[in-house]
Amino acid sequence: MTFKSFFTRQWSLLALSLFLFLAACSGGGASQGSQPAAAADSEATTITSSGPVKVVFWHSMSGNLENVVNDLVKKFNDSQKDVQVEAVFQGDYDTALSKFKTVVGTNDAPTMMQVYDVGSRYMIDSKAITPMQQFIDADKFDLSSFEQNILSYYTFNGEQYSMPFNTSNPLIYYNKDLFKAAGLDPEHPPTTFAEFEEAAKKLAAKGTPASFPIYGWLMEQLMANQDVQILNNDNGRSAPATESTINSKAAVDTLTWWKKMVDEKAMMNLGRKTDDTDKAFLAGQTAITMNSTGALTKLLEGSKGKFELGTAPLTKPSADYKNKGGVVVGGASLWITNNKPAAEQQAAWKFIKFLAEPDNQAYWSVHSGYFPITKKAYDVDSMKQNLKEHPQFQTAVDQLHNTKIDPATQGAVMGIFPEARQLTETAIEEALTGKKTPQQALDDAATQITQKLQDYNDSVTQ
Missing domain, CATH: 3.40.190.10 (Periplasmic binding protein-like II)
Structure with a gap:
């Protein structure tokens, strides 16, 4: 003009x-x-x-x-x-x-x-x-x-x-046909860590264990679902974050639960690629996985004619957490x-x-x-x-609407998030393979993330 x-x-x-x-x-x-x-x-x-x-x-x-x-x-x-x-x-x-x-x-x-x-x-x-x-x-x-x-x-x-x-937000995806074959109720998927472990053992006994991809976003979600923050300063929202708290007791307990199932052969470790985990799930090699709602269309199409796909909210540590936390978009x-x-x-x-x-x-x-x-x-x-036509998506809608807004469920904010997520994934991998204990792996990740946070904060304030 x-x-x-x-x-x-x-x-x-x-x-x-x-x-x-x-x-x-x-x-x-x-x-x-x-x-x-x-x-x-x-x-x-x-x-x-x-x-x-x-x-x-x-x-x-x-x-x-x-x-x-x-x-x-x-x-x-x-x-x-x-x-x-x-x-x-x-x-x-x-x-x-x-x-x-x-x-x-x-x-x-x-x-x-x-x-x-x-x-x-x-x-x-x-x-x-x-x-x-x-x-x-x-x-x-x-x-x-x-x-x-x-x-x-x-x-x-x-x-x-x-x-x-x-x-999007995360969901538990499960194979209803394999649940029936293992003697589990396909209309009542596990809601607690203990129930999930028990179901995974029964499924593994039939040759179809659970499998979560090693993805930092999913660890973040498991923390938010317990109303736990992964950074100080209200997850970096009241002030720029200066410290990682990815080594909190809740995080260590969650990773310990995950590793225990891997050690028990109730959970398969298929690495960091979510596509690999999805392929195993669609091939009927695993019966439960965790992924984004963004994968729902792909999983619906991939399971069509093979098995009935079920969806469930993220599992919580115990019934005491029923009204705590939620998912981060x-x-x-x-x-x-x-x-x-x-x-x-x-x-x-x-x-x-x-x-x-x-x-x-x-x-x-x-x-x-x-x-x-x-x-x-x-x-x-x-x-x-x-x-x-796709009631599986309603699970995600309900999970979103049941989430109470607070700093944990709003999500963490930091300028070095991609690097922090990779460090979290390295920690999960080290714990699941026995290279480090869950505590040591997450302590090391928290130290490295904290240093990167400080470096970033210095760079933007100069």
């Missing part, structure tokens, strides 16, 4: 729009004193002499998920003439974030970026984004029907920094960069609002397997039909 055409069409908003443009380009959108780019009048995103406002959207959805993203982008682009979104696949989460780091603050940066949950602290510290709260407040956008347990992960100091996009959210003109940021916000509409959230959930972020999506016919 040229200054002349802008003046001609919106002379009454010149002062406000120019101010917003400068604020958006200042690189300080995350500061408390920045002016909301979203405060620009909606006219700022209308067609100009050079055409509609373009929004470049970087994402990490591959395969069928990319097709669903492209469907939603096309639907949005076809629905109006003011904004045109260009969705660009940038590889997996790690690859995409690495690419973003090389262009952050430059003209090559996207208008909008999908970032996985564990990249949230970096995005805030980068000072390269405009908090979503500014658009929400300026637009008086109503979030009352949104899933608060999902929003809370991306809320820091009472401010919504990004908008959830693809959201996983997945990714959408961030708007602050070095783009106000009109471009507003255009991205318009697309984000479109994605949040109930019909679009229902479409996304049905075709991707991820949660809708608004409860109104459950009133859409396609969503109702999907839950009727």
Whole structure:
């Protein structure tokens, strides 16, 4: 848009729009004193002499998920003439974030970026984004029907920094046919550690033990399910985390329980690749596993015609934990960069609002397997039909809604999360293989994570 055409069409908003443009380009959108780019009048995103406002959207959805993203982008682009979104696949989460780091603050940066949950602290510290709260407040956008347990992960100091996009949580998956063969009730899966161990032994006696992948995210979930934090300073939410508590008594007890089942041959150790664990499960070599709800569609399709798939909430240490803790949402959210003109940021916000509409959230959930972020999506016919056909997903919905929001279930936040997760996985591996005791393995991991936290904190405060 040229200054002349802008003046001609919106002379009454010149002062406000120019101010917003400068604020958006200042690189300080995350500061408390920045002016909301979203405060620009909606006219700022209308067609100009050079055409509609373009929004470049970087994402990490591959395969069928990319097709669903492209469907939603096309639907949005076809629905109006003011904004045109260009969705660009940038590889997996790690690859995409690495690419973003090389262009952050430059003209090559996207208008909008999908970032996985564990990249949230970096995005805030980068000072390269405009908090979503500014658009929400300026637009008086109503979030009352949104899933608060999902929003809370991306809320820091009472401010919504990004908008959830693809959201999941963990589930226990089990083979109902193998449960019956082992004399177990397929309609009553284990709910406590002791019940799980007993069931795993019976299944192992039939040649089909349990198996969990060595995945740091699952260990984090087992802690949150006990209402236990893995970092100090309220999981890094009341202040930047300075110490890892992954070696808490609860964590050591949980890893000891896991190792005991491996030692008893009630649990198979198939390594770190969740795909390997899923393949063994679908082949009937194991009877119980744990994975994300994002794997539900794949497991439903893979088990079709072979066995009846069951789902259950995460197992807790004992019945005393029934009303404690819950799950932390996983997945990714959408961030708007602050070095783009106000009109471009507003255009991205318009697309984000479109994605949040109930019909679009229902479409996304049905075709991707991820949660809708608004409860109104459950009133859409396609969503109702999907839950009727696949009641396994209802387990995940109930588990999410039964989770009480607190620092443990909001999830940990740290700038070195990917490295911390790898160190946790190394500790699990060392314990399960007998290289170290669970206590020593987690103590060592906590020490290394704490050092990396301190190094990171020093780097962002310099």
